[in-house]
Structures are given as structure tokens and as C-alpha cells.
Amino acid sequence: MLGNLTLMEYLTGSREVPNHRPWPRYLLDERGWVAMIHQLAVAEWALLGLWGDASEVHLALRDEEAGAVAVASLHCPERRFPSLSEVRPAAIRLERAIRDLYGLIPVDLADGRPWLDHGRWPVTMPLALSRGPAAQHPVDYRFLPVEGDSLHQVPVGPVHAGVIEPGHFRFTCAGETVVRLEQRMGYTHKGVEALMAGKTIGEAARLAARLSGDSTVAYSVAFARAVEAATATEAPPRAHWLRALMAELERLANHLADIGGICNDAAFGFMLARCMTLRERVLKANEACFGHRLMMDKVVPGGTVADLTREGASILRNLVGELRKPFDSLVDAYDDLPSLQDRTVGTGIVHGSLAHRFGAGGFVGRASSQAGDARKDPGYPPYDELDFEVPVLASGDVNARVWVRVEEVRQSLRLIEQILQNMPGGPLSRPIPTRPGEGMALVEGFRGEILMWVRVSEVGRVVRCHPRDPSWFQWPLLEAAIEGNIIADFPLCNKSFNCSYSGVDL
Amino acid sequence: MSLMRLIATELLRGPRTIDGPGPDPLGIEQLGLRLGERAQARLGRSLCIREVDAGSCNGCELEVNAVNGPVYDLERFGIRFVASPRHADVLLVTGPVTINMAVALQRTYNAAPNPKWVVAMGDCAVDGGCFAGSYAVKDGVHNVVPVDLTIPGCPPTPEKLLGGLLALLETVATGA
Numbered sequence: 001m002l003g004n005l006t007l008m009e010y011l012t013g014s015r016e017v018p019n020h021r022p023w024p025r026y027l028l029d030e031r032g033w034v035a036m037i038h039q040l041a042v043a044e045w046a047l048l049g050l051w052g053d054a055s056e057v058h059l060a061l062r063d064e065e066a067g068a069v070a071v072a073s074l075h076c077p078e079r080r081f082p083s084l085s086e087v088r089p090a091a092i093r094l095e096r097a098i099r100d101l102y103g104l105i106p107v108d109l110a111d112g113r114p115w116l117d118h119g120r121w122p123v124t125m126p127l128a129l130s131r132g133p134a135a136q137h138p139v140d141y142r143f144l145p146v147e148g149d150s151l152h153q154v155p156v157g158p159v160h161a162g163v164i165e166p167g168h169f170r171f172t173c174a175g176e177t178v179v180r181l182e183q184r185m186g187y188t189h190k191g192v193e194a195l196m197a198g199k200t201i202g203e204a205a206r207l208a209a210r211l212s213g214d215s216t217v218a219y220s221v222a223f224a225r226a227v228e229a230a231t232a233t234e235a236p237p238r239a240h241w242l243r244a245l246m247a248e249l250e251r252l253a254n255h256l257a258d259i260g261g262i263c264n265d266a267a268f269g270f271m272l273a274r275c276m277t278l279r280e281r282v283l284k285a286n287e288a289c290f291g292h293r294l295m296m297d298k299v300v301p302g303g304t305v306a307d308l309t310r311e312g313a314s315i316l317r318n319l320v321g322e323l324r325k326p327f328d329s330l331v332d333a334y335d336d337l338p339s340l341q342d343r344t345v346g347t348g349i350v351h352g353s354l355a356h357r358f359g360a361g362g363f364v365g366r367a368s369s370q371a372g373d374a375r376k377d378p379g380y381p382p383y384d385e386l387d388f389e390v391p392v393l394a395s396g397d398v399n400a401r402v403w404v405r406v407e408e409v410r411q412s413l414r415l416i417e418q419i420l421q422n423m424p425g426g427p428l429s430r431p432i433p434t435r436p437g438e439g440m441a442l443v444e445g446f447r448g449e450i451l452m453w454v455r456v457s458e459v460g461r462v463v464r465c466h467p468r469d470p471s472w473f474q475w476p477l478l479e480a481a482i483e484g485n486i487i488a489d490f491p492l493c494n495k496s497f498n499c500s501y502s503g504v505d506l
Numbered sequence: 507m508s509l510m511r512l513i514a515t516e517l518l519r520g521p522r523t524i525d526g527p528g529p530d531p532l533g534i535e536q537l538g539l540r541l542g543e544r545a546q547a548r549l550g551r552s553l554c555i556r557e558v559d560a561g562s563c564n565g566c567e568l569e570v571n572a573v574n575g576p577v578y579d580l581e582r583f584g585i586r587f588v589a590s591p592r593h594a595d596v597l598l599v600t601g602p603v604t605i606n607m608a609v610a611l612q613r614t615y616n617a618a619p620n621p622k623w624v625v626a627m628g629d630c631a632v633d634g635g636c637f638a639g640s641y642a643v644k645d646g647v648h649n650v651v652p653v654d655l656t657i658p659g660c661p662p663t664p665e666k667l668l669g670g671l672l673a674l675l676e677t678v679a680t681g682a
Contacts, residue, residue: 118606120605121605121641159558163559163567163587165559166559166560166561166607187607188604188606189606191642194641195636195639195640207636210636210660212563212564213568257571270512270513272575273575273576274512274516276575276576283572294565294568333509337509501564502563
């Protein structure tokens, strides 16, 4: 059984669920699910997502060798399913979230603590077929035990000193050195999945655009593509190009802020000030071209609601020209400063093997030898017609995460030029037909690959939607990256990851 | 060397900061009403703000960081973001207030010394916005701590945010 099976060879023996696009979904029985877990121990199948449903769990996988993507589902009438955490540690937090939200119990999951549920909601299992009553008292959350001489703990958050999102970090230190970091999240849980259920596609799209504000375009594209897949619709060509244009502008703006922010956390404020002026030019151009600084709600299922005028195109052409030179001189300054590099080189290392085990993408993965980029693989229009490179480095430190961003800024500038050069004309959108179906999309946000899965009903409403933020697979690596570093370098490491809180808290 | 050249260029070029907007008249009106209700102390045209993300999507935080940047340069008006609520005159709260953040927000409010003001920034801080009605949110900041000023928008632009904060500064400075 444990031969060199491809993912598709393994799954095609099971029953295929109709109307799941563009990748197939198979219904496994419990024996098949357990056998698949054994297969996962030896196979190069990457975990893309794991989420709950009324009485099912769904698992999205990618065969890293054959490139195939598929969803495997397990019906769990007993409200329990065999855990994947032994073979895919990235599943641990996803399974804890499934238990909190759906009341589906991951059997053999070693960590029995809740994740998103702090015991304060007026309900428990809010997404289960029948919700549970409110918890009696808030969760008494036990952090993992630590043993050793002269250890002390530093609790940080949920309210942090800077202007960032809320989360709790529990540091255990020996002197200045961090022995262990443990994260506790869930503070920004808004119940988005429950809110989306039963909404019209338009209403749900507004929620999707607000899963993580800094990635609003990427989330909107992911939701739009998932809905289009579910209803077998294809957005018109111009919409694809406009979406890519907005997505690259978003990547550019975020990377500029991150590069400045990382240097600022190494006490080099000059870089932040300069990067923020460059970022502001991007946001001003966004507003002038599309009517919103972050381009929120401009991408919708079916296409886009904003077009690029001739004036808009010339604003963006000028923007690329205006950014390139000052950005290059800032990069030279970074490269020239030993005192700054002293802080970033060798700090917060994530080994490639660990990044691979957790399936981390984006700049976190690419700084640690992981080459994945949803724009290339599985790929989506118009990127197949565009020329760009995906930078990959191996040192896995803060410095590498800076350089990946630097190179991605340059690639995004190239992409914006190509898009402006070759954008086709034609309509901006097509109506979404009222048709039931299930769709999935993989879209590259600035942080990495976003997975969006949606089920649409025959009356055109969202039955179930699950967004999986790239940060699910990056947050756990931050716990590893900080180990052995001094606690004063945590802000630096954290900024170099810049994970989303809202995106994973849902 | 490249750094020295960059610094020299910046010095010769002069500041990149743009002119600020005036205080938002609607904000002044809203605050005037609140001020009638309780006595206020003069703060000498200086305000310290503690930002609290109470479950936002992080869109508002992007614009808060923008007004702190060199282009909008909030600090030239005497308004400054501080790390501790104990140093703060104002809590700037974003997000619909998730139930999981309500206690932290309440404690942050209690930790800020009197007199203090609360500004609810963004549509979801005002009334829950598109997250209103969820089992996991409080539908707005006012349901957890008293609110003195609202700055709507999704997210509010830096101009709107500046206008609102300047209205607060204006009112607080003259309203004793």
C-alpha cells in the first residue's frame, strides 16, 4: 500500500463528489482516511487546508511531485475524525479550530486545549448543526509546562505596545535568551464563517474583503475565483488583468511597509520613514486610479467594479518610474550598513526542513528554500502570460526575509509595467449565474498562498465558506525562529514574519 | 556611503510632510455635546493616544501607521501614540470589539488616567459594521466603554483620521 502512489492514484478509488471545481473532491470512508494518513507519512503531499462542515471534515492536498490538487472529505456522523497532526504538524491549530467551531473531535490530537474559543461567547460550537450552550466560565488556558533552573516568563499582549493586532505571546527566558515562545490567538475572532453562511454572494464578498485588511485584494480575488469556480463562470479577460494589477500594487505597498518596519525594529528609523513615503505614493495612486487607498471591494465575483482609465494608466506608469530609483538607493543603503546587518543576519532562523514540514509559503517559506507561489503553481490568469521570477533564498533568517521582499518589490514593479503594456479591453464583469456548486481557489497574497473554499446554493447564497490564511502555516514557525535568540530581537523577528492575526482568528 | 548621500539628499529636499486638514467640524459638534456632560481639564494642546485593536481586520491599523508616517506626521500637531494606557489621554479603538477582546479593552480603559477620551475609529468600531450580529462581537465600542467621538470609514482615510483627532485636540484644548 505504501508504494509510490500519486495523490490522484490514491483518491480516484473513492467516490467523487459532483460539481466541485476546478479540482475534484472525493468522499473517503474512515478506513480510507486512516490509510491516507499513513500515506501522508511518506508522500510529498502538502497540506493546503483542513476545515469543518456540518458533519464532514475537508482536507485539501497538493501532490508536490505531480502538481495535482484535490480535496478529500470524511463524513463523521459520530462527530469525530482521525487527526492528521502526527503526520502534518501544521494541522494541529486547524484541528483545534475545527473542534471549537464545529464540535468535531480530532481523535489522537495530543493538544486538548481550545484555540479560538476562550469560553466567553454566548454559544459553544457556533458552526455545528446544533450549537452548544455558553461555557460556564472563561477557559483556564494552561501554557505548556517548562522546567529548568533560573527560567522566568514574560507575558505579552493581547494589547501590545505598538499599533499592531492583538494576540498573546508567552516567553520563557533564561536571562535574555528565549527558551520557548508560545502563542495564544483567537482575540480577533469575529465569527466570519458563521456570518457568511446564508448571505448573498455580494454580502459575503464584503466580508471576504475584510478577513485581513492588508490583503483585501488577494482575499477578494480568492473569493471571486472560488465563487466563479462553483458556478462555472469565467471572469472576462480584462477583469483578470485588473485583478493582477491591484494584487501587485497591494504586494508592493505591503512589502515597502515591511522592509521599513523591519529596519525600524532594528533601530534604523530612517528606512521606515523613507519606505513609508514610497508606500504612501502607492496608496495615493490606488486612490486616484480605483477610488480606494487599499482597493477594498473593487474585485467582486464575476469581475471587477473598477476600471483603469487612460489617466490611471499613466499615473501607474509614472509611479513605477518614481519608485524604482529611490527604492534601489534604499536597498543599497541596507546592503551597505554592517550595523544594521548585524541585527538581521543570523537572527530568527527557520530551517528549510521545518518550513517544508509546515508547508509555509510567502516570504517566510521562500527565505527558507520553499519555492511555492500560487501565481506559478497551480497558476491563474493572467500570470501565465506574464514574465516574472520567484526569489528563493536558503539562509532562513530575518535578512533573507528582507531580501525576498526586496526582490518581490522589483518583480511587482516589472509585473505592473507588463500589465499596463498588455492589458486587453472588453467588459469588466459577467453576471454570476444562480447555480449550485462548490469551488476552491488558490491565490497568492503578499504573505503567501490563500485558500478559499465556498459552497453556493441553488438560490445563489453562500452555504459555507472557508478561508485559509497563509499565516496558519507561518505563525508556528515564529515560535521556532525565536528560540535561542534574545527577547529584544522578538519585535524584529515578528515583523520579518508579519503574520496576520485577523486572517487566522477568523 | 550610500546612506550619507541619501541623508544629504533628504536634508536638501526638505520635509515630505503635506499640509494637514482642518479639524473636522462634525467631530467638534459631536464632542461639544459630550463636553457639556462632564468637566474637562486643559491639556495644553497635547494629546497622548493609546491605540487598541479590538478585533479589526487590520485595515484601520494601516491608516493609523500612515498618519504616524512622515507624509501626514501627526506628531507636529502635538498628538502622539504611546505604548502604555497609563500614559494615554485618548484610547483610539478599532474593530467591532470581539468578545474575546472585550475584557482587554475594558482593562485598558481602566488603566488610562482621568480625564480620558475614547475615539471609535472605523465603521465596525461605530456599530459592528459588516460584523454586526455575530455571536463573537459586541457590535461597537460603545457597548463596552463610553465613546466620545466616532470616525467612520472603512477604513477612514488619513485625512479623515487627522481631521477627527484635530477636532478632539481643538475641543479638549479650549473646552475646560
